[in-house]
Amino acid sequence: MNVQCDVMFxxxxxxxxxxxxxxxxxxxxxxxxxxxxxxxxxxxQFIGRETKHSGVFDSIVTIYREEGILGFFA
Structure with a gap:
């Protein structure tokens, strides 16, 4: 009984x-x-030599505009 009480505690x-x-x-x-x-x-994008995202804020705007909120969790 004491072991059971210790487990519950x-x-x-x-x-x-x-x-x-x-x-x-x-x-x-x-x-x-x-x-x-x-x-x-x-x-x-750096490896592919693209220029779609140029910074953090620009990336946020681009992802939100193209894919919506769910784009941040893709």
């Missing part, structure tokens, strides 16, 4: 912390993924 104490960490990681991914997409597109 451990689960109850670690569940809120685990939930907070999962939410924080999800939010971080949502915020940083568009910048990852922009970085990759700029690298590919």
């Amino acid at each position: 451990h689960l109850r104490s670690s569940l809120p912390q685990t939930t907070k960490e999962m939410i924080a990681r999800s939010c971080a991914t949502l915020v940083t993924h568009p910048f990852h997409v922009i970085t990759l597109r700029c690298m590919v």
Whole structure:
């Protein structure tokens, strides 16, 4: 019985912390993924010698104009 109580206490104490960490990681991914997409597109354009994206802000405008919000998560 004592082992079962220890397991339940451990689960109850670690569940809120685990939930907070999962939410924080999800939010971080949502915020940083568009910048990852922009970085990759700029690298590919550099290798292909194209001039579609000339900076971060220009890339944001171009991606939004051509593909919408979902373009940042492609």
